[in-house]
Amino acid sequence: MPASPGLAQGPGSGPAQRPDPNHADCRGVASILARVGDKWSVFVIMMLSDGPKRFNELKRMINGISQRMLTLTLRGLERDGLVTRTIFPTIPPRVDYELTDLGRGLQQPVKALGEWAIAHQEQIAAARTRFDARNTS
Numbered sequence: 001m002p003a004s005p006g007l008a009q010g011p012g013s014g015p016a017q018r019p020d021p022n023h024a025d026c027r028g029v030a031s032i033l034a035r036v037g038d039k040w041s042v043f044v045i046m047m048l049s050d051g052p053k054r055f056n057e058l059k060r061m062i063n064g065i066s067q068r069m070l071t072l073t074l075r076g077l078e079r080d081g082l083v084t085r086t087i088f089p090t091i092p093p094r095v096d097y098e099l100t101d102l103g104r105g106l107q108q109p110v111k112a113l114g115e116w117a118i119a120h121q122e123q124i125a126a127a128r129t130r131f132d133a134r135n136t137s
Contacts, residue, residue, distance in 0.1 A: 035080050036106060040065055040073040045103065045110045048083065052098035082106065 035041055043062045053061070059070055074097055077083040082103035088094040099107070110126060 014061045016048055032080070035076055036082075036110070038073070041077060042110050042114055044070075044073055044077060045082070045095075045099065045106055046114050048097060048103070049107045049111065052086070052096040053093065058097065077103070081135055095109075 010080070015104055036045075040062070043065070044058065047058055047061045055070065055074070058063060058074075059067065062070065065073075074083060074085070078097075081100055084098050084100050086096045086098065
């Protein structure tokens with residue numbers, strides 16, 4: 001089987017675990033990681049993990065997100081094929097957002113990342129305080 005574009009071919013039939021030395025894959029991977037690693041995208045994916053939600057429902061669930069930022073985040077996730085937007089022909093129109101199969105594949109790693117961040121908030125805050133105290137003198 002040929003190597004994926006931009007990945008160095010390792011021994012055996014699959015690509016190696018290291019990037020192409022010419023960095024051909026970095027730009028594509030970086031743009032994907034920027035989307036799925038964005039704090040608002042992480043929250044949206046976590047909130048949609050148990051099923052479709054309406055815009056205002058998501059806004060209420062995600063503390064601190066502005067209407068504009070939620071709109072931009074949902075639009076970006078939709079563009080990347082991670083979220084679908086369904087408009088129901090009611091008055092007023094109802095719009096639901098839901099994870100696609102591709103987006104559902106992100107649920108486990110995103111949930112793990114979010115849970116890790118929650119569980120280690122205090123340790124990280126303490127490390128930051130120690131670091132800042134050492135570096136302000």
